[in-house]
Amino acid sequence: MDVLWLIPLLLVPLLMWSSGTFVFYFKKCFYVGWMMVLALLAIPLCMLKSGGRDVENMRIIRVLVRHVKYFLGLRFDVSGWEHLQTEGPYVIISNHQSSLDVLGLMEILPDRCTMIAKKELVYAGTVGLICWLGGIVFINRKKTSDAKSVMAEAAQTMLDQQIRLWVFPEGTRNQKEDLLPFKKGAFHLAVQAQVPIIPVVFSSYRNFYLRKEKRFNSGTVRLRILPKIETKGMTSDDISSLCDKSFDLMQAAFRERLRLQTHEQRAVEGAEHSPRSRLLFPPTSPSETCLPRPPVPLPAPPPLLSPRFPIAWPCHEISSCLVDAWSGRPLARPVSAVCPDPHCACSSSSTCTTTSSTSTSSSAALQAVSGMTDGRIDACCSSCMTEGSGHHQFLLCFLPF
Numbered sequence: 001m002d003v004l005w006l007i008p009l010l011l012v013p014l015l016m017w018s019s020g021t022f023v024f025y026f027k028k029c030f031y032v033g034w035m036m037v038l039a040l041l042a043i044p045l046c047m048l049k050s051g052g053r054d055v056e057n058m059r060i061i062r063v064l065v066r067h068v069k070y071f072l073g074l075r076f077d078v079s080g081w082e083h084l085q086t087e088g089p090y091v092i093i094s095n096h097q098s099s100l101d102v103l104g105l106m107e108i109l110p111d112r113c114t115m116i117a118k119k120e121l122v123y124a125g126t127v128g129l130i131c132w133l134g135g136i137v138f139i140n141r142k143k144t145s146d147a148k149s150v151m152a153e154a155a156q157t158m159l160d161q162q163i164r165l166w167v168f169p170e171g172t173r174n175q176k177e178d179l180l181p182f183k184k185g186a187f188h189l190a191v192q193a194q195v196p197i198i199p200v201v202f203s204s205y206r207n208f209y210l211r212k213e214k215r216f217n218s219g220t221v222r223l224r225i226l227p228k229i230e231t232k233g234m235t236s237d238d239i240s241s242l243c244d245k246s247f248d249l250m251q252a253a254f255r256e257r258l259r260l261q262t263h264e265q266r267a268v269e270g271a272e273h274s275p276r277s278r279l280l281f282p283p284t285s286p287s288e289t290c291l292p293r294p295p296v297p298l299p300a301p302p303p304l305l306s307p308r309f310p311i312a313w314p315c316h317e318i319s320s321c322l323v324d325a326w327s328g329r330p331l332a333r334p335v336s337a338v339c340p341d342p343h344c345a346c347s348s349s350s351t352c353t354t355t356s357s358t359s360t361s362s363s364a365a366l367q368a369v370s371g372m373t374d375g376r377i378d379a380c381c382s383s384c385m386t387e388g389s390g391h392h393q394f395l396l397c398f399l400p401f
């Protein structure tokens with residue numbers, strides 16, 4: 001009789017090892033349960049620190065949530081930190097795939113930043129209470145007029161109390177291959193307060209988390225912080241174009257990442273359903289998962305055409321397509337050139353972090369610039385610097401057919 005308690009103790013690891021569906025439910029229950037417990041811990045700490053609802057409580061919440069990723073086998077890889085180095089209030093907008101977004105959000109959450117959330121969240125037990133204590137602004141999505149007036153008030157509070165706000169402009173969770181059309185509230189907020197917008201793009205979770213298929217493997221989420229979009233001088237007439245511009249930038253970054261993910265995914269097929277992939281941390285690079293792999297030393301980076309510009313090599317976004325994950329052979333030839341891409345998102349003073357070039361015309365233009373005609377441009381323009389003349393230096397990733 002005494003040994004009966006051993007059964008679940010042995011059964012859980014066995015099921016974890018053998019069943020992906022079990023892992024899915026186990027991890028989800030653990031996540032919700034553990035967040036509830038953490039919130040319970042955080043409540044007295046927040047009360048002691050600030051005596052009630054205060055954005056400063058987000059520091060405590062941030063510290064407490066940071067370790068949860070290790071239990072779930074998730075890694076966060078952040079690029080574009082420099083774009084968060086902006087003084088004063090701003091609005092952060094990001095895509096929203098799942099409640100797991102909270103983990104990524106807490107990885108980069110700046111000081112004095114809180115969120116806009118649906119009002120139902122306040123009823124989520126201890127989590128609801130901690131959201132309230134953290135100063136989260138609750139809106140009633142079903143009553144637009146109420147939501148608008150709450151957000152107009154929030155714009156004023158942002159300025160009065162120097163607060164930053166994080167909004168999910170899709171307005172709901174979305175796991176599709178494209179972002180949902182953006183709601184306008186975040187842009188009204190930024191224009192009313194005359195503060196910049198900082199877009200943040202979470203890479204798709206589909207390579208490790210599939211709600212319908214009941215899969216929750218280990219995986220890496222790439223968070224890309226894009227350059228800020230200024231709203232100084234804008235009025236309500238500019239809301240639509242601001243919203244469209246932000247959407248286009250984020251959609252391009254999301255799709256570009258998704259394309260690279262699909263490329264990497266092919267390399268790890270087969271390993272995908274192994275217990276290792278469900279339970280352990282993901283390897284740091286796709287090539288690590290590819291066995292056997294001949295020990296081919298990587299070639300030294302070729303000299304850039306214009307040494308005047310300090311371009312990092314290999315740059316983060318492109319590095320994943322520089323080497324064939326199976327053979328280790330170099331796939332792409334990085335070259336430096338002036339960016340002819342009309343969609344290039346370089347802004348005059350900052351480092352360019354995004355642009356994707358899929359249209360035939362810009363692809364042809366890039367090929368002409370790079371002098372290579374026997375291949376396809378897979379990704380272009382990363383770590384691009386702006387020359388005095390307004391030309392953009394960038395790297396091309398060139399895949400031979």
Ligand SMILES: CCCCCCCC/C=C\CCCCCCCC(=O)SCCNC(=O)CCNC(=O)[C@H](O)C(C)(C)COP(=O)(O)OP(=O)(O)OC[C@H]1O[C@@H](n2cnc3c(N)ncnc32)[C@H](O)[C@@H]1OP(=O)(O)O
Pocket residue numbers: 035036038039042060061062064065096102115116117118121127130131134136139140141144147148149151152167168169170171172173182183184185186188189239
């Ligand atoms: C240790 C502790 C451990 C504990 C762990 C837990 C810690 C947790 C901590 C932290 C976690 C926090 C995690 C939070 C996550 C929550 C996420 C969510 O809940 S996502 C859902 C809610 N979010 C939104 O919905 C986005 C914001 N929504 C909007 O901005 C919408 O625009 C909204 C609701 C204001 C209106 O939505 P409409 O569906 O009516 O659609 P539209 O097209 O945008 O607006 C209709 C018209 O109203 C105008 N409008 C919108 N906002 C306006 C405004 N502010 N002023 C004037 N006009 C406005 C628009 O321009 C549009 O008019 P025209 O079509 O252009 O003519």
Ligand SMILES: CCCCCCCC/C=C\CCCCCCCC(=O)OC[C@@H](O)COP(=O)(O)O
Pocket residue numbers: 031032033035036096098099100102118120121123124127171172173
């Ligand atoms: C009454 C609803 C409350 C649901 C929350 C259940 C408790 C969750 C417990 C632990 C998770 C901690 C993170 C909580 C913050 C995540 C909130 C969230 O992601 O809400 C979903 C909302 O953005 C969009 O909702 P819909 O997709 O429109 O639906």
